[in-house]
Amino acid sequence: xSAGHLLSAAFLVTWLSAxxxxxxPVLLAALGETFAEQSGVLNIGIEGTILLGAxxxxxxxxxxxxxxxxxxxxxxAGIAANVLxxxxxxTVRASQVVAGLVFNILALGVASAIYRKALxxxxxxxxxxxxxxxxxxxxxxxxxxxxxxxxxxxLFYLTIALVLAAQFILFRTNFGLALRAAGENPAAADSAxxxxxxxxxxxxxxxxxxxxxxxxxxxxxxxxxFRESVVSGQGxxxxxxVIFGRWNPLKAALAAFVFGACDALQLSLQIFGPKVxxxxxxxxxxxxxxxxxxxxxxGKAVQPAALLTPYEKx
Amino acid sequence: MPKLFERRLAPADSPLAILARxxxxxIAAMLVTAFLFRSYGANPWQAYFALFHEPFxxxxxxxxxxxxxxxxxxxxxxxxxxxxxxxxxxxxxxxxIVGAVVSSWLALSTAPRAAFGPMPFLLFLPLAILLxxxxxxxxxxxxxxxxxxxGGNEVLISLMSNYVAIFLLQxxxxxxxxxxxxxxxxxxLPRATWLPFILPGTRAHxxxxxxxxxxxxxxxxxxxxxxxxELIVTGFNPFAARYAGIDVRRRTILAAFFAGGLxxxxxxxxxxxxxxxxxxxxxxxxxxLGIVVALLARMNPIAIIPTALLYGGMSVGADAMxxxxxxxxxxxxxxxxxxxxxxxxxxxxxxxxxxxxSLWRQPPETITHGVPE
Numbered sequence: 001x002s003a004g005h006l007l008s009a010a011f012l013v014t015w016l017s018a019x020x021x022x023x024x025p026v027l028l029a030a031l032g033e034t035f036a037e038q039s040g041v042l043n044i045g046i047e048g049t050i051l052l053g054a055x056x057x058x059x060x061x062x063x064x065x066x067x068x069x070x071x072x073x074x075x076x077a078g079i080a081a082n083v084l085x086x087x088x089x090x091t092v093r094a095s096q097v098v099a100g101l102v103f104n105i106l107a108l109g110v111a112s113a114i115y116r117k118a119l120x121x122x123x124x125x126x127x128x129x130x131x132x133x134x135x136x137x138x139x140x141x142x143x144x145x146x147x148x149x150x151x152x153x154x155l156f157y158l159t160i161a162l163v164l165a166a167q168f169i170l171f172r173t174n175f176g177l178a179l180r181a182a183g184e185n186p187a188a189a190d191s192a193x194x195x196x197x198x199x200x201x202x203x204x205x206x207x208x209x210x211x212x213x214x215x216x217x218x219x220x221x222x223x224x225x226f227r228e229s230v231v232s233g234q235g236x237x238x239x240x241x242v243i244f245g246r247w248n249p250l251k252a253a254l255a256a257f258v259f260g261a262c263d264a265l266q267l268s269l270q271i272f273g274p275k276v277x278x279x280x281x282x283x284x285x286x287x288x289x290x291x292x293x294x295x296x297x298x299g300k301a302v303q304p305a306a307l308l309t310p311y312e313k314x
Numbered sequence: 315m316p317k318l319f320e321r322r323l324a325p326a327d328s329p330l331a332i333l334a335r336x337x338x339x340x341i342a343a344m345l346v347t348a349f350l351f352r353s354y355g356a357n358p359w360q361a362y363f364a365l366f367h368e369p370f371x372x373x374x375x376x377x378x379x380x381x382x383x384x385x386x387x388x389x390x391x392x393x394x395x396x397x398x399x400x401x402x403x404x405x406x407x408x409x410x411i412v413g414a415v416v417s418s419w420l421a422l423s424t425a426p427r428a429a430f431g432p433m434p435f436l437l438f439l440p441l442a443i444l445l446x447x448x449x450x451x452x453x454x455x456x457x458x459x460x461x462x463x464x465g466g467n468e469v470l471i472s473l474m475s476n477y478v479a480i481f482l483l484q485x486x487x488x489x490x491x492x493x494x495x496x497x498x499x500x501x502x503l504p505r506a507t508w509l510p511f512i513l514p515g516t517r518a519h520x521x522x523x524x525x526x527x528x529x530x531x532x533x534x535x536x537x538x539x540x541x542x543x544e545l546i547v548t549g550f551n552p553f554a555a556r557y558a559g560i561d562v563r564r565r566t567i568l569a570a571f572f573a574g575g576l577x578x579x580x581x582x583x584x585x586x587x588x589x590x591x592x593x594x595x596x597x598x599x600x601x602x603l604g605i606v607v608a609l610l611a612r613m614n615p616i617a618i619i620p621t622a623l624l625y626g627g628m629s630v631g632a633d634a635m636x637x638x639x640x641x642x643x644x645x646x647x648x649x650x651x652x653x654x655x656x657x658x659x660x661x662x663x664x665x666x667x668x669x670x671x672s673l674w675r676q677p678p679e680t681i682t683h684g685v686p687e
Contacts, residue, residue, distance in 0.1 A: 044469070084655075094658040097402050097469055098609060102654045105602060109647025116642040117354070236473045243467065279485035286477040293471060295464030 009144065015261070015268040017148045023260030024156050024221065025050070025214040029238035030245065030252045031159075031166045032210025037242055038170060039203030040183035040196075040306040044100025045085045046211040047235025048107025051228075053078045053215025055111045058226035059118060061128040061219075071155075071216045078212020079205050081107065086204035090197055093310035104235075112228045127225040131155055153221045162210075166249040179203055183304035186311040196311045211235065233286070240289035246302050255292070259285050318672050325664035332612065335663060339656035347649040356639040365646070368634040369627030375634075376627075377516020381588050383619075383626030384521035385410070385580035389604025390611065390618045391525075391532045392576030396454075398536065398613055399569030400549035405457060405472030406577040407601030408479035409450040413578025414585045415486060416449045417442045418500055418592040421507035421585075422491070438507055442582055443524070450578020451571040453479070458570025462563040468570070476601065484594055491592065499593035509587035521583035525619070528576060532615040535572075545569055577601065603629075609654050625650060 029046050036043040056077035060070030081103075088099040118124050131153040139150040170176040181189035182199035190196050218230055241259060245252030266281030291297075348358035368375035389406045396403040420442050423429040433441075457475060460466035484498070493501035509519040536542040548555045548565040556562050580600060589596060607625050611617035628650060632643035 042469075044473075088655065088658060092659050092662055094661070097404075099655070099658060101404065101602065102606060102609070102651045102658075105599075105606065105647055106651035106655065109644045109651060112644035113350070113642045113648065116644070233473075233477050236470065236477075239470050240474060243470065277485050277489060279481040279488075282484075283478045283481035286474045286481075290471050290474045290478070293467055293474075294460045295466035296460070 011268060013144060013147050015264050017151060018264035018267055019257060019260040020148065020152055020156065021222065021260070022263045023256040024152075024159050025217040026234050026238045026241055026259060027253055027256035028159050028162070028217055029207075029211045029214040029235055030241040030256060031162055031249055032207035032214075033238055033242045034166065034170070034245075034247055034249055034252060035179065035210075036203040036207035037307055038176075038183045038247055038304055039179045039200045040186060040304055040309065040311065041086075041089050041200050041204050041207075042096045042100070042239075042308050043082070043085065043089070043204055043207045044097060044236075044239065045082065045103040045107070046207055046214075046238060047231060047233070048104035048111075049078045049081050049085075049208050049211035050215040050218070050235045051111045051231045052081050052107050053212030054219045054230050055115060055215070055226055056212065057216035057219045058128060059114075059124075062124055067129060067131065067220060070220065071213060074212040074216035075209045076212070078208040078210070078215070080208075081212075082205050082208025085208065086201045089204060089310070090200045093312065096308055096310075108228065115226060115228070128219070130224045131221045155217050155221045159217075160253075163249050163253045170249065175202075180304070182311075183306050186306050186309075190311075190313060196313075200311070211238075214238070237285065237289055240293050243303075244289065244292040247304065259289065262288050318669055319663075319666040320669055322665055322667045326667070327664065331664070335660045336610075336612075336657060338663075339660050340653050342656045342660075343649055343652035346652055347645065350645055350648065351639070351641060354639075354641045354645075356641055361635055361639045361641055364635040364638045365628060365631035367631070369630040373513070374516055375630055377513050377518035378630045379623060379627040380513075380516075380518040380522045381626075382629050383622040384519075384525045384587065385584045385600050386604045386607050386626050387522075387525040387618055387622035388528055388576050388580035388583065389601055390608035390622055391528050391615055392573040392580075393605045393608035394613050394615050394618065395532060395535070395545070395576065396569045396573035397608070398549050399545040399565060400552060401458065401461065401566055401569045401573070402469050403454060403457065403472050403570060403573045404469060404605065405454055405475045405479075405574070405601075406580070406604055407476040407597045407599075408472070409454050409574040409577030410581040410584070410597040410601050411479040411483045412453045412574075413446040413450045413581030414592055414596050415483060415581075416578075417446045417582040418503060418585050419491070420445055421503040422500060424507055425504045432504075432506060435506060439509075442507075442586065443579065446578045446582035447575035450581070451575035454574020454577065455567055455571040457574075458567035461570070462566040483592075483596070487592055487594055493591075497593070500591050503586070503590050507586060508590055509583070517588070519583075519587035521587040524579065524583055525622070528579065529615050529619055532576075536615065541568075577604075580604065603650065606650060606654050610657060 029050055033043060033046055053074035057070040057074035060073035061067060064070060085099065085103055088094045089096050133151045133153055136150045140146045170180065178189065178194045179199050179202065181192070181194055182196045186196040215231070219226060223230055237259060241252055241255045244255035262285040266278060266284065269276060269281060270278055351358040351361040369379040370376060389410065392406060424431065424433050424438060426432060454472070457468055457472050460471055461468040487500060488498040491500045492498060509521055512518050512520055512523070536546060544555070544560045545565055547558065548560060548562050552562045581597070584596065585592060603625060607621045608618060611621040628646050632646040635641050636643040
């Protein structure tokens with residue numbers, strides 16, 4: 001295969017549109033995580049929350065028959081699961097790494113126990129109806145850009161809207177200011193009348209809802225079925241994207257697309273490609289994320305100063 | 315009125331209080347799980363009997379308990395060394411795989427007509443342990459270097475490195491190390507490289523002895539050696555450590571090295587003792603469950619051994635429970651993680667005094683004393 005082949009239009013279009021498609025769920029999870037981390041909570045539990053959201057949307061789709069209701073159910077499930085996490089992080093003041101990590105194991109156990117139970121019902125289908133790519137009149141016909149930008153599912157456009165909303169809320173509203181204050185200097189925020197507890201609960205619950213929705217995105221727009229392995233580290237990648245994006249929703253979107261591009265390169269090269277071991281390419285997004293958060297390229301200075309530090313009023 | 319829970323000013327941290335809280339957490343987790351058993355239509359007593367009878371009351375089952383406990387204990391020991399040194403390493407799945415890969419490579423090289431040719435077991439075993447320990451140590455040490463030199467976040471980097479190792483393993487067993495045949499796995503390792511079985515009639519192998527020795531060494535390192543003291547000080551307060559002349563960066567990297575080495579030993583033991591070949595998914599979540607074991611043992615290297623036996627046994631019993639009571643074995647994951655979450659939560663109780671006597675005893679009359687009606 002020649003270099004010219006690699007740059008062929010078909011390859012580029014497949015690659016870029018897959019990049020955007022694969023970036024969606026991690027971007028959603030990263031957006032929510034940005035709120036949690038800006039409030040001072042490193043919520044590792046989003047990995048497990050995405051899994052619970054994926055299961056909730058799968059079962060929701062079967063029991064309600066409505067694709068939008070199942071997204072809503074996934075969001076509610078994510079928030080509900082994160083009430084436990086927020087209580088551990090904020091009220092119990094447990095180590096955030098420990099609580100999040102153990103929660104992920106708990107979520108795996110819960111999801112797989114519920115899924116096994118659901119499978120006993122023979123009416124539960126193997127796969128469920130999914131969101132279809134939208135087709136815009138005219139716009140989708142633009143060569144190159146059309147199929148890449150205007151051939152995604154509605155969830156993708158919703159995610160982009162949420163990026164803008166998150167940017168606005170975090171940096172242009174009182175709530176966003178209070179949230180960031182709780183993560184930067186909780187004692188000062190407290191004396192200024194901000195309830196650090198409430199802000200951190202809010203941040204954690206927002207990340208839970210977003211992670212639940214990310215699970216729904218995976219199931220309803222990408223895979224169409226549930227397995228215990230559907231998430232496989234996407235929550236951890238979202239954590240990396242938050243750092244890579246410097247705790248800023250717009251930059252996180254860019255970081256997510258870089259990640260999506262690595263992931264998609266692997267798919268495209270398998271279709272078009274030269275003989276590269278697929279596992280090497282599969283590992284690529286993780287290696288890129290490691291390098292991005294390694295500290296080799298700076299970034300410690302913009303981290304919320306009170307991240308990982310439980311706050312105790314004295 | 316005396317309250318059932320009375321606020322106290324200093325936290326209760328006597329050994330008895332810690333033990334009481336640990337048991338309270340375990341019992342709370344078992345209660346919640348009992349309700350789960352009910353929802354599967356099973357009798358909780360019978361389910362718990364199935365969960366604990368086979369692994370602890372039958373010889374064959376206990377053999378399997380020892381098999382499962384050894385890698386768990388080794389990962390937990392790695393957790394103790396690194397976390398107490400302030401290095402929150404979460405990459406044990408990765409180091410497990412690294413250890414499994416290098417030890418099976420070494421074992422396969424001792425096959426007749428392979429690179430090294432047959433070697434005596436007494437030479438092979440130390441070589442495999444050293445090679446595994448160093449390979450895993452270097453794997454995790456790289457994370458330590460990123461943290462110590464450039465301030466990278468070890469929590470996330472080590473989580474990511476797990477996936478790199480998983481794909482490396484997939485590549486090796488489906489490509490260069492694959493045995494001719496359908497499954498992506500290596501050939502069976504030469505019998506001469508297997509760890510000896512230690513209990514006749516069971517699958518129990520010498521891996522548990524390696525875990526016991528490692529526990530003793532880690533205890534010695536942390537309690538009796540200056541290096542261990544420096545590691546713990548580094549974990550407690552890196553600024554104080556630096557002020558006291560401890561090279562914090564070097565200690566951090568060393569802690570990462572030990573953690574990765576111990577995690578890799580878990581892989582060595584699993585491959586040479588139990589699986590006898592390398593395949594995908596060989597770690598099976600031990601890298602995370604081992605951290606849970608360390609947490610439940612409150613980061614005490616000696617307490618890790620009984621805790622690992624408990625959790626190893628539960629994973630053996632889970633299969634029995636699935637067969638006999640038709641409860642999915644993943645319910646034990648819920649039990650195992652809830653125990654630690656409750657353990658964290660009961661730490662709130664450190665600040666309370668439990669007064670069961672308030673339930674039946676009247677408050678002492680203090681003011682009316684001696685005052686005429």
